[in-house]
Amino acid sequence: MLINPSSPHSDDGWLARNIVDPSLKDSAPIVLETKQLHVYYGDNEAIHEGDLKFPEHRISALIGPSGSGKSTYLRSLNRMNDGVARVTGEILYRGVDVNRPEIDVYEMRRRIGMVFQRPNPFSKSIYDNITFALKRRGVTDKQTLDEAVETSLKQAALWDEVKDQLKKSALALSGGQQQRLCIARALAVKPDILLLDEPASALDPVSTSKLEETLLQLKNDYTIIIVTHNMQQAARISDYTAFFNMGRVLEYDETSQIFTSPQVQLTNNYVAGDFG
Amino acid sequence: MNNNLQKQLLKRSKAAKLERLGKTVSFLALMLITLTVFAIIIFVASKGLSTFFTNHVNLMDFLTGKNWNPSVTNSKGQPEVGALPMISGSFVVTILSALLATPFAIGTAIFMNEISPHRGAKLLQPVIELLVGIPSVVYGFIGLTVVVPAVRSVFGGSGFGILAGTFVLFVMILPTVTSMSVDALRSVPRYYREAALALGATQWQTIYKVVLRAATPGMLTAIVFGMARAFGEALAVQMVIGNAALMPTSLVSPASTLTSVLTTGIGNTVMGSLQNNALWSLALVLLVMSLIFNLVIRMIGRKGAMSK
Numbered sequence: 001m002l003i004n005p006s007s008p009h010s011d012d013g014w015l016a017r018n019i020v021d022p023s024l025k026d027s028a029p030i031v032l033e034t035k036q037l038h039v040y041y042g043d044n045e046a047i048h049e050g051d052l053k054f055p056e057h058r059i060s061a062l063i064g065p066s067g068s069g070k071s072t073y074l075r076s077l078n079r080m081n082d083g084v085a086r087v088t089g090e091i092l093y094r095g096v097d098v099n100r101p102e103i104d105v106y107e108m109r110r111r112i113g114m115v116f117q118r119p120n121p122f123s124k125s126i127y128d129n130i131t132f133a134l135k136r137r138g139v140t141d142k143q144t145l146d147e148a149v150e151t152s153l154k155q156a157a158l159w160d161e162v163k164d165q166l167k168k169s170a171l172a173l174s175g176g177q178q179q180r181l182c183i184a185r186a187l188a189v190k191p192d193i194l195l196l197d198e199p200a201s202a203l204d205p206v207s208t209s210k211l212e213e214t215l216l217q218l219k220n221d222y223t224i225i226i227v228t229h230n231m232q233q234a235a236r237i238s239d240y241t242a243f244f245n246m247g248r249v250l251e252y253d254e255t256s257q258i259f260t261s262p263q264v265q266l267t268n269n270y271v272a273g274d275f276g
Numbered sequence: 277m278n279n280n281l282q283k284q285l286l287k288r289s290k291a292a293k294l295e296r297l298g299k300t301v302s303f304l305a306l307m308l309i310t311l312t313v314f315a316i317i318i319f320v321a322s323k324g325l326s327t328f329f330t331n332h333v334n335l336m337d338f339l340t341g342k343n344w345n346p347s348v349t350n351s352k353g354q355p356e357v358g359a360l361p362m363i364s365g366s367f368v369v370t371i372l373s374a375l376l377a378t379p380f381a382i383g384t385a386i387f388m389n390e391i392s393p394h395r396g397a398k399l400l401q402p403v404i405e406l407l408v409g410i411p412s413v414v415y416g417f418i419g420l421t422v423v424v425p426a427v428r429s430v431f432g433g434s435g436f437g438i439l440a441g442t443f444v445l446f447v448m449i450l451p452t453v454t455s456m457s458v459d460a461l462r463s464v465p466r467y468y469r470e471a472a473l474a475l476g477a478t479q480w481q482t483i484y485k486v487v488l489r490a491a492t493p494g495m496l497t498a499i500v501f502g503m504a505r506a507f508g509e510a511l512a513v514q515m516v517i518g519n520a521a522l523m524p525t526s527l528v529s530p531a532s533t534l535t536s537v538l539t540t541g542i543g544n545t546v547m548g549s550l551q552n553n554a555l556w557s558l559a560l561v562l563l564v565m566s567l568i569f570n571l572v573i574r575m576i577g578r579k580g581a582m583s584k
């Protein structure tokens with residue numbers, strides 16, 4: 001079950017690392033995989049070897065203390081770190097390495113969308129926020145645009161709240177609504193994978209639970225990778241969980257495994273709330 | 277014991293005294309500057325308005341008259357103080373130079389801030405700061421020896437005129453407009469760019485549709501600042517515009533601006549005479565215009581703050 005069966009055991013019997021290959025436990029195909037991924041900020045290595053596989057139509061959570069590299073890792077997946085950090089290694093998206101200079105990052109980012117920590121709608125109307133990316137791709141037919149707005153708002157569970165005010169400024173929405181609008185905006189270009197970087201950290205508990213419901217719905221059609229520092233959130237919504245510490249993935253397994261019987265002592269300490 | 281405490285608390289400490297001194301000094305500095313500004317406005321206004329109240333020139337004749345020759349009286353027995361040639365000359369060079377400078381400034385700003393921030397900051401920042409520091413007489417001198425002959429050989433005429441003035445002002449306001457445009461772009465939050473890029477928009481689409489839109493109020497402020505500078509620039513313009521108080525009919529015929537007539541005329545008139553008062557009226561027009569520019573900048577700023 002272990003990718004690296006030669007992982008050394010520490011003195012007290014705990015594994016130093018425990019990275020599980022989900023395809024051994026799950027029938028879902030792997031849509032995204034990183035091999036030997038290293039991320040450098042200047043001379044400073046922020047990610048040392050992140051090797052993970054993400055199965056289709058599952059929610060995978062990346063957890064770990066602040067500065068553990070989980071956000072840096074996530075942002076590397078759709079090349080949002082271009083020009084910010086140096087990323088080496090392979091990022092295999094359905095078998096294609098997208099971490100190559102000749103890859104069209106714009107087309108790749110359409111397939112691997114991203115939602116950020118802070119809700120970041122444009123200061124445009126709700127309608128224009130959602131159609132922004134479609135218009136940039138040359139879609140002008142009003143009916144197509146209208147349909148895309150309705151579909152993606154429904155998927156993001158925002159339609160009922162805003163259907164009568166699509167021309168209203170997106171900035172007039174509440175924080176939770178803005179974040180769901182950002183999800184709808186990302187869905188409008190029909191991505192394959194959705195990356196979420198602590199999407200609920202700026203939201204109140206009610207908005208957070210609404211967002212989580214939305215994500216569980218979206219799981220049926222999308223592969224979701226979510227960074228969170230809220231362990232309960234990871235436990236509630238994710239199928240797989242990766243534990244990051246100091247730029248390394250120490251453990252990756254089914255979420256229930258990580259939270260009930262972690263194989264690595266640091267994971268245990270973290271999920272037990274001993275540090276973080 | 278209690279008495280002693282009261283004594284200590286009531287006695288002003290050294291720090292408290294120093295604080296009071298500091299407050300007084302900074303308040304006096306503020307008062308001095310405010311007083312100076314008001315004194316200048318009142319002085320220019322009283323001098324400038326005496327053309328109309330002491331010399332009984334009709335305000336409309338002043339603003340719309342096309343003949344400027346204060347020492348000559350016209351058929352109505354009124355002195356010839358039509359300021360329209362200078363007013364229109366000032367506006368034409370200002371607007372033309374702003375129109376010319378804006379695309380260059382925005383292009384440079386986009387390159388410096390969006391496309392190549394490292395090289396932009398290293399190379400262009402010092403260049404722009406240097407351009408701001410060059411005295412206007414140097415610009416005027418270069419205009420006189422390079423721009424005027426070039427205009428003459430390309431467009432004909434004497435070379436002196438609005439076109440030469442426009443070129444000189446273009447170079448003079450370019451650094452101001454550029455550096456303020458860079459500030460405007462820099463103030464667009466990073467998450468705007470990230471949002472667009474993460475949706476698969478290209479960098480150019482992000483700049484054009486998101487960054488520039490968000491920076492529009494700041495850009496407009498930059499352009500108006502440049503216009504205010506162009507409107508008020510005297511020396512360099514005076515050296516290349518030809519200084520003929522005629523209605524501008526072509527871009528290459530000699531013309532004049534409010535500032536060029538002021539700088540050439542102010543030494544040749546006697547304080548209190550009509551000729552002198554008429555020049556003060558031109559100065560008043562300049563002052564009112566710069567106040568209007570300031571108002572416009574504030575209005576844009578307020579609108580920008582609301583839409584954010």
